[in-house]
Amino acid sequence: MLEIDPTSILIRYNVKLEKEMSPDDVARQFFPEDKLIRAIVEAVFEGDEDEVLVTLQNAMDNGKDALKLIDDALMVGMGIVSKLYDDGLLYLPDVMIAAQAMTDGIEYCKQSSDRSHEFKAKVVSFVVEGDVHDIGKKILTVFLRSNGYEVIDLGSDVPVDEVISTVMEHRPIMLTGTALMTTTMYSFREIRERLLENGIDIPFICGGGAVTQDFVTRYDIGVYCDDAAVVPKIADQVLNNASIEELRAQFHRS
Numbered sequence: 001m002l003e004i005d006p007t008s009i010l011i012r013y014n015v016k017l018e019k020e021m022s023p024d025d026v027a028r029q030f031f032p033e034d035k036l037i038r039a040i041v042e043a044v045f046e047g048d049e050d051e052v053l054v055t056l057q058n059a060m061d062n063g064k065d066a067l068k069l070i071d072d073a074l075m076v077g078m079g080i081v082s083k084l085y086d087d088g089l090l091y092l093p094d095v096m097i098a099a100q101a102m103t104d105g106i107e108y109c110k111q112s113s114d115r116s117h118e119f120k121a122k123v124v125s126f127v128v129e130g131d132v133h134d135i136g137k138k139i140l141t142v143f144l145r146s147n148g149y150e151v152i153d154l155g156s157d158v159p160v161d162e163v164i165s166t167v168m169e170h171r172p173i174m175l176t177g178t179a180l181m182t183t184t185m186y187s188f189r190e191i192r193e194r195l196l197e198n199g200i201d202i203p204f205i206c207g208g209g210a211v212t213q214d215f216v217t218r219y220d221i222g223v224y225c226d227d228a229a230v231v232p233k234i235a236d237q238v239l240n241n242a243s244i245e246e247l248r249a250q251f252h253r254s
């Protein structure tokens, strides 16, 4: 007869009963109670652009204010996406898709209202002249917009004159520049000099593959950061009147 060792059976059938929470489960904990708002938040979280518009319209039809929905629903949905991304539960494409749904929603709310939405502040973003690498810049734009900033996005391969004239016209709280090539990043120096010549001393935040902290500090250009997701935190500090030295102390690596 076959001899069975009972200890081996116990080990073999010892299945792990706890289930790890999925990103959806985690997100559900943050969804608001109000059914009309919750539907919009869920649609942003899912990155479902059509559903965002349908749920927004439904909320407006039921008495919600179009512009208040930007902060109360669209930003809440995007905030949940950002939190899960920070916690490593979502990936960058999830953030980009949700941000697009949120951006469409913001446009829809603006069109549906005769008042204008209050952004935290304005930021100008660009990729330096001669450089077409715009992926990092697109990411930081998404993060800034999803954190309540209005971004004037000049795109890539932007001439110095255009950066300066845009800053003069729009008076942003800060400027962000991206450069991916060692041959193009010297534009940052020229831009900084031209800004100062025009009496504009706003923080100039520089990043992108080719740029280093040493380059940005050596030429006294501005503040360096290698992570697009941190840019809204820098902007929040700029809004708190942080000086260049304070920004460097907080965001530069020692």
Ligand code: B12
Pocket (backbone or CB within 6 Å): 130, 131, 132, 133, 134, 135, 136, 137, 139, 140, 176, 177, 178, 179, 180, 181, 182, 183, 205, 206, 207, 208, 209, 210, 224, 225, 226, 227, 228, 229, 231
């Ligand atoms: C994709 C890519 C391309 C694509 C660009 C598509 C696009 N729309 O962006 C295409 C194919 C068009 C391309 C073309 C070229 N490329 Co190219 N390309 C790359 C590649 C593979 C990835 C770059 C990238 O998107 N990285 C991902 C993004 C997310 O990174 P990122 O922009 O650095 O952003 C991160 C941070 O830097 C930060 N960040 C970015 N911006 C900012 C701004 C602020 C304010 C802050 C705080 C943070 C921040 O946030 C992001 C992370 O969160 C790199 C190689 C590499 N491994 O980097 C080469 C690379 C950049 N390319 C290079 C070269 C040489 C070229 C070409 C000249 C090739 C050629 N001979 O034609 C052309 C240049 C055309 C031009 N005039 O610009 C070189 C540059 C070398 C150098 N140091 O000068 C690299 C490094 C490849 C190499 N090893 O040789 N390229």
